[in-house]
Amino acid sequence: MKHVVLFIIILGCTSCSTESVLIRHHDDAFSKAQNHFQHTKKIIHEMNPPSAEANIFMQAEGFYQYRFTPPPESSAKYFAEAASAITDFPGFQSLAGSLDMEDLRFRAPDSAVQLWETLLQEYPDTKLKPITLYKLGWAYRNVGAQGLPRSSEKAFNELIREKPNSNLAILAKDAKEVPYKTKEEAGFRSIIPGMGQMYLGETQSGLTRLGIAIAGLIAVAVPVYNASHGHHGSLASTAIGLGGLITLSFDFTNSYEDAIHGVVRWNERAESEFQSRYPTAP
Helix, strand or coil, rough: HHHHHHHHHHHHHHHCCCCCCCCCCCHHHHHHHHHHHHHHHHHHHHCCHHHHHHHHHHHHHHHHHHCCCCCCCCCHHHHHHHHHHHHHCCCHHHHHHHCCCHHHCCCCHHHHHHHHHHHHHHHHCCCCHHHHHHHHHHHHCCCCCCCCCCCCHHHHHHHHHHCCCCCHHHHHHHCCCCCCCCHHHHHHHCCCCCCCHHHHHHHHHHHHCCCCCHHHHHHHHHHHHHHCCCCCCCCCHCCCCCHHHHHHHHHHHHHHHHHEEEEEHHHEEEEEEEHHHCCCCC
């Protein structure tokens, strides 16, 4: 019954939301991505590769340029995350994920890398290999999927080794020097809520999340302390401890997701600054 009541509340909040999940008409991030997509499309057209190879490359480019400003997170998503923390019910976890537009947008680089790697596997002698390696060098910085055959460093190095005097190799050498963040490191640090945000330079957010985690731990310690000193557990003490556990679960989940998304945001800003210095880069 508790699950049913919470589910009805969440559905009600979702239905009351007026925020559209569609990309807004005047979205600067989307417009910029579209312009860069057209720029790269023109480069590929001038190279005149076989249509099958060009199609795979541009499919990947479409995923990689899938960039827009996500709408503000809805209250329904927070309700779903809270319900998941309270009940540990998989349905609420799934619902929270379905309401997360940022997750939809920030997983696109994984699909781009998969397609570009498929292109190199299916057509190892393609004339698109140098530009594909260049794009992989950037895209690998944002992937979260496991089992992919390269890394950012390996892609750039392979391009530099095979085409040392090309313009793309020159760009790759400079791109290698651009600092970047990784999802692995952000995820590892987020074992302690807030540390992932500090890794990304978001100190205030990190301290806030860390403070919430500490408060949750203190709340959990209250009934433990009372029990260790022979005090009979009161309803209030138990409620405080349960509230602390829920707070910790919610804080950990939300901090982890925000840090993973933050890696992509950080890397995209760095790439955008690089592109402003090299406007003709694909």
